[in-house]
Amino acid sequence: MSRAALPTFAQVREAAARITPYAVVTPVLRSAALNALSGADLHFKCENLQRGGAFKFRGACNAVWSLDDAVAARGVVTHSSGNHGNALALAAATRGIPAHVIVPEGAVRTKLEAIERAGAILHRCEATQAAREAKAEEVRAATGAELVHPYADTRVMAGQGTASLELLQQAAGLDAVITPVGGGGLNAGTAIAVHGMAPHIDVHGAEPMGADDAARSLALGHRVGPFVPDTICDGLRTLIGESNFEALRMHRVEVVTVSDEEVIAAMKLLWNELKIVVETSSATVLAAVLKRPERYQGRRVGLILSGGNVDLDALPW
Amino acid sequence: MSRAALPTFAQVREAAARITPYAVVTPVLRSAALNALSGADLHFKCENLQRGGAFKFRGACNAVWSLDDAVAARGVVTHSSGNHGNALALAAATRGIPAHVIVPEGAVRTKLEAIERAGAILHRCEATQAAREAKAEEVRAATGAELVHPYADTRVMAGQGTASLELLQQAAGLDAVITPVGGGGLNAGTAIAVHGMAPHIDVHGAEPMGADDAARSLALGHRVGPFVPDTICDGLRTLIGESNFEALRMHRVEVVTVSDEEVIAAMKLLWNELKIVVETSSATVLAAVLKRPERYQGRRVGLILSGGNVDLDALPW
Numbered sequence: 326m327s328r329a330a331l332p333t334f335a336q337v338r339e340a341a342a343r344i345t346p347y348a349v350v351t352p353v354l355r356s357a358a359l360n361a362l363s364g365a366d367l368h369f370k371c372e373n374l375q376r377g378g379a380f381k382f383r384g385a386c387n388a389v390w391s392l393d394d395a396v397a398a399r400g401v402v403t404h405s406s407g408n409h410g411n412a413l414a415l416a417a418a419t420r421g422i423p424a425h426v427i428v429p430e431g432a433v434r435t436k437l438e439a440i441e442r443a444g445a446i447l448h449r450c451e452a453t454q455a456a457r458e459a460k461a462e463e464v465r466a467a468t469g470a471e472l473v474h475p476y477a478d479t480r481v482m483a484g485q486g487t488a489s490l491e492l493l494q495q496a497a498g499l500d501a502v503i504t505p506v507g508g509g510g511l512n513a514g515t516a517i518a519v520h521g522m523a524p525h526i527d528v529h530g531a532e533p534m535g536a537d538d539a540a541r542s543l544a545l546g547h548r549v550g551p552f553v554p555d556t557i558c559d560g561l562r563t564l565i566g567e568s569n570f571e572a573l574r575m576h577r578v579e580v581v582t583v584s585d586e587e588v589i590a591a592m593k594l595l596w597n598e599l600k601i602v603v604e605t606s607s608a609t610v611l612a613a614v615l616k617r618p619e620r621y622q623g624r625r626v627g628l629i630l631s632g633g634n635v636d637l638d639a640l641p642w
Numbered sequence: 643m644s645r646a647a648l649p650t651f652a653q654v655r656e657a658a659a660r661i662t663p664y665a666v667v668t669p670v671l672r673s674a675a676l677n678a679l680s681g682a683d684l685h686f687k688c689e690n691l692q693r694g695g696a697f698k699f700r701g702a703c704n705a706v707w708s709l710d711d712a713v714a715a716r717g718v719v720t721h722s723s724g725n726h727g728n729a730l731a732l733a734a735a736t737r738g739i740p741a742h743v744i745v746p747e748g749a750v751r752t753k754l755e756a757i758e759r760a761g762a763i764l765h766r767c768e769a770t771q772a773a774r775e776a777k778a779e780e781v782r783a784a785t786g787a788e789l790v791h792p793y794a795d796t797r798v799m800a801g802q803g804t805a806s807l808e809l810l811q812q813a814a815g816l817d818a819v820i821t822p823v824g825g826g827g828l829n830a831g832t833a834i835a836v837h838g839m840a841p842h843i844d845v846h847g848a849e850p851m852g853a854d855d856a857a858r859s860l861a862l863g864h865r866v867g868p869f870v871p872d873t874i875c876d877g878l879r880t881l882i883g884e885s886n887f888e889a890l891r892m893h894r895v896e897v898v899t900v901s902d903e904e905v906i907a908a909m910k911l912l913w914n915e916l917k918i919v920v921e922t923s924s925a926t927v928l929a930a931v932l933k934r935p936e937r938y939q940g941r942r943v944g945l946i947l948s949g950g951n952v953d954l955d956a957l958p959w
Contacts, residue, residue, distance in 0.1 A: 354691065358759075374916075442675075596954055597954060601918050602913050602914075637913055637959065640954075640957075642955065
């Protein structure tokens with residue numbers, strides 16, 4: 326299941342109001358050195374400083390607080406052991422409702438500990454997509470918990486769009502906004518939010534070459550099938566969702582693909598120049614801007630740094 | 643020379659007005675996880691996000707813009723190859739005047755490159771304090787450049803105090819503010835700024851055990867002599883300045899000493915929980931709060947994270 330109605334711009338604004346009491350208005354950072362290097366005027370929206378260390382809290386929080394009291398009381402469930410699982414656990418805690426997170430064998434221990442610390446109930450299963458979905462369905466049937474999909478969910482996409490509502494208020498006069506593309510929840514939400522506020526601003530995506538399904542799908546004009554990802558960007562190994570892809574097409578999103586080497590170099594630049602911890606997936610956006618100077622030079626560009634959850638004992642350089 | 647008149651609170655406020663066009667109003671970050679761990683309500687002032695990656699830009703910028711035009715035209719000189727040298731180079735560039743930085747043999751290459759990139763003229767000398775001071779005097783005599791000492795300088799101390807003026811506006815109701823202590827420019831400026839605004843707030847310092855001259859000096863009631871530092875905190879290996887020490891004594895600053903192991907553990911916590919890059923010196927303040935829970939539990943504490951200039955290829959864990 327990767328189809329869900331796209332949110333309207335009004336739903337993005339409603340999401341912003343809904344999550345205001347819980348989410349952080351993340352700062353926008355700039356760097357003279359990175360401006361000089363890129364020839365562009367860069368505005369970095371720091372979602373690594375969001376609750377849970379990733380933009381995912383926005384969508385999860387909007388989903389949790391969209392539920393009727395009776396539905397909410399039965400809890401929420403998801404099958405992401407990454408940033409979305411953690412975000413849903415944190416969001417459920419803000420409402421005092423149960424969160425069930427399906428975790429496949431072999432998931433990173435530190436991530437599971439974080440999810441458990443946030444108060445979620447973990448359910449283990451095999452590491453296949455089918456096993457995860459089956460387990461989620463089993464938990465849903467047993468508990469009545471509401472499934473909150475990581476990206477193919479109207480409420481989630483609306484929530485992710487709120488980062489750009491803030492960004493456009495914090496950085497005036499942007500010409501383009503660029504986000505990483507995995508399942509496409511962030512990019513679709515961004516396109517809807519940005520074009521709701523300012524239809525002339527370009528929305529771009531950045532994708533690792535080893536998971537370039539969105540770029541290939543846009544080039545072909547239809548969504549490609551499942552593929553085996555080969556990239557260091559663990560947050561972007563997902564096939565883009567069906568409606569997410571439609572949003573990218575409708576909003577004429579341009580996707581730039583970057584190599585893992587370019588991602589690592591950009592990640593190190595972000596750490597060194599902005600003095601912040603960002604994960605590989607986040608670095609795709611700077612890598613894209615540096616790779617295509619002709620697209621960005623002389624322009625004001627907003628870059629959404631998606632998260633900062635890394636293993637400090639296993640840095641990629 | 644480590645004596646300079648202490649700035650007044652009025653001078654700190656003047657410094658704030660003077661540096662406003664050039665310095666970043668750095669954000670204050672919070673973390674539910676670190677609050678839970680410490681039992682205190684922690685407010686982190688992120689000077690690692692300041693221009694040049696350290697609070698040092700504040701003092702250097704105030705010194706540079708305090709000069710008469712005729713004096714300024716001859717430039718500025720300092721004998722710090724660390725964050726202060728870089729900050730002075732950046733500050734001089736904002737006024738379009740020459741900056742001379744004395745760099746001892748063996749100084750870290752990446753730091754020298756940053757200083758050169760900021761537009762400073764490097765002057766090499768032997769790695770002793772005497773050689774550095776002699777070289778600075780030589781440059782001063784030859785060029786007429788104004789010496790801007792890293793911490794024993796009224797203008798520098800006033801500038802460093804501006805971080806706390808901002809902090810107290812950003813985080814209401816603080817009970818204590820804690821800063822790292824090296825030469826004592828930041829801590830003295832902080833004490834003057836904080837007590838100028840709110841005399842009831844405690845000002846604390848954090849010092850590595852291997853460079854605990856301020857703690858020992860306060861215990862003895864007089865400033866100890868030169869010592870051989872043994873700590874991973876490269877920014878804090880300095881003997882506290884004479885007037886800086888007097889400021890600490892006058893303002894009843896309490897200094898907590900921490901081991902290098904405690905610093906490294908705190909540094910990793912800051913990276914993981916706040917998602918920011920801070921250097922070892924900065925981590926002393928969190929290490930101090932975690933080491934002395936009885937002093938901080940239940941209190942609202944401001945912690946000044948002094949800088950984020952680290953070698954990503956040589957992390958201490």
